[in-house]
Amino acid sequence: MTLHKEGRKILFILLVVLFAINYLVKRYFPEPEIVQQLTLVASLVVYVLVLQFFRNPSIKIQIDDRVVLAPADGKVVVIENTMEGEYFKEERKQISIFMSPLNVHVCRTPVGGLVKYFKYHAGKYLVAWHPKSSTENERTTMVVENPNGVEVLVRQIAGAVARRIKWYTKESDRLLQGQEYGFIKFGSRLDIFLPLDAEIKVDLEQKTKGGRTVIAELK
Template identity: 85%
Template sequence: MTIHKEGRKLLFVLLAVLFAINYMVSYFLPGLAIVQQLVLIASLVIYLLILQFFRSPSISIEIDDKVVLAPAEGKVVVIENTMEDEYFHAERKQISIFMSPLNVHVCRTPVGGLVKYFKYHAGKYLVAWHPKSSTENERTTMVVQNPAGVEVLVRQIAGAVARRIKWYHKENDQLTQGQEYGFIKFGSRLDVFLPLDAEIKVELEQKTKGGKTILAVLK
């Protein structure tokens, strides 16, 4: 288990701020031990909560070009056929995973292959489970073509709290299945769009593990 690079600066600054607060409380309120203890406990709780959010566990990934892996840890909130109007302009199977602040927020590519399309969209910050969040919120869209020529679209979507989408790749990059390609801070959602003949292997409300849970099998 390591701390993700996106959180190291924030954690350092937060540690300095909390240390300063505790120092000032002990300096200006030397006779109020109970207040000092409460502030110290609150500081520890806040720091540990932020620390766990930026955890980045090491995982082993079994490469299989026939399957689509979950791009993130979270809960399946959508499984449906829908129109995908940005890239495919056609009907696709959509699987959406909601990531709470308690989940690991590393985003992984669901299939390996060539990045055929990548685009960042500025937008709103509706709650991540809102039906319009997929098309109106701040988001990125990435399409990866696997070795068999099948294209899978994965979309990072910012939520009401998550307003920091990070990505590390661009068009024409070659990605390995399960490879980290981005990070979203403080709760968010990922949508995956698959061919209509893909065999879905998850159910609504099912918990997923990024790079481990099989979402679907490709024909």
């Protein structure tokens, strides 16, 4: 288990802030001591919660061009046929995974291959489960063509709390299946758009593990 690079600056600033709060409490509220103790305990709890959010576990990826892997840890909240209007401009199977603040927030490519399309969109910060969040929130859209010529679209979506989307790829890059390509800070959602003949392997409310859970098989 390692600390993700996106958390280093935040954790340092948080440590300084919490230290300052505890110093001020100790200086201006010396009595009763229970106030200082409660402040210290609360500070430790907050720091540990933020620390676990930025954890980056080492995982082993089983590469298989016939399957689609979950792009992140989370819970499946949508499985439906829908119109994808940005790139495909036709009906596709959509799977959406909601990531709570307790999940690992590393984003992994569901298939390996060539990045055919990548675009960042500024936008709103509706709650991540809102139906319009996929088209109106801050987001990125990435399309990867796997070695068999199948294109899969994956979209990072910011939520009401997650207001920082990070990505580490661009068009024409080649990615390995399960490779980290981005990170979303503090709660978010990922949408995956698949061909209509893809066989879905997950159910609604099912928990997923990024880079490990098979969410679909491609024909």
